[in-house]
Amino acid sequence: MNTEKHPFAPFFPNGAKYLFMGSFPPKRERWSMEFYYPNFQNDMWRIFGLLFFGDKSYFVNIKEKRFRKDAITAFLTKQHIAVYDTAVSVIRHKNNASDKDLEVTEAVDIVDIIQKLPDLKNIIATGQKALDTIVSRLTEENIKIRPPAVGSCVLFVIDNRRLRLYRMPSSSRAYPLALEKKAEIYSKIFNERKINRQE
Numbered sequence: 001m002n003t004e005k006h007p008f009a010p011f012f013p014n015g016a017k018y019l020f021m022g023s024f025p026p027k028r029e030r031w032s033m034e035f036y037y038p039n040f041q042n043d044m045w046r047i048f049g050l051l052f053f054g055d056k057s058y059f060v061n062i063k064e065k066r067f068r069k070d071a072i073t074a075f076l077t078k079q080h081i082a083v084y085d086t087a088v089s090v091i092r093h094k095n096n097a098s099d100k101d102l103e104v105t106e107a108v109d110i111v112d113i114i115q116k117l118p119d120l121k122n123i124i125a126t127g128q129k130a131l132d133t134i135v136s137r138l139t140e141e142n143i144k145i146r147p148p149a150v151g152s153c154v155l156f157v158i159d160n161r162r163l164r165l166y167r168m169p170s171s172s173r174a175y176p177l178a179l180e181k182k183a184e185i186y187s188k189i190f191n192e193r194k195i196n197r198q199e
Helices: 044-053 069-078 110-116 128-140 179-190
Strands: 003-005 018-022 081-085 087-092 102-107 122-125 152-158 161-167
Touching: 018 128, 044 069, 044 179, 069 081, 102 128, 110 128, 122 128, 128 161, 152 179
Parallel strands: 018 081, 018 122, 122 161
Antiparallel strands: 003 087, 087 102, 152 161
16 A cells, blocks of 8 residues: 655744644545645634634635635634644555544654744644544653543643643544534633634
8 A cells, every 4th residue: 555645744833832733634636725624524624713703614715615725824823823734644544534544654753843833832633543643652752641531631741841732523524523512612722812813
């Protein structure tokens, strides 16, 4: 089976305080844009639209059935939100994006990423495989951490920095939870600060 390399560069805006991490993008034919969570059936950017603007279609071009990448990246930059995935390369055992069918052949160096983002305070795993990969890599570096339950977070320390690791529900529609409920759970990430809701 062929090994796939991650197609996107990390999105690390200056002053990033939040880092959202999934597992790996779907195959290219499922993309509606060249950016993270590109599948039009994935609800990540609808969650963000609801959470920050009260509009699930805020980042959606409904007519063209694609996401508004420029609006998304401008928003993420302003809100100090970084995005990356936990796998650098994978073997896709079936022709889909399901986590259960992905074999991670190279995981990201999460410690190196934390060191590259000096303002980072929150890491958000957006699925079970992403969480398992993060926890495994931290454990390999002798960093004490226990996996958080869905919708919650745990604290851990690295280089005298205190960070939170969140486990959020998957934004995939295969995850059996209503969009509005997912947005409600995701809102916990941002409750500790005043959210700037203006573009």
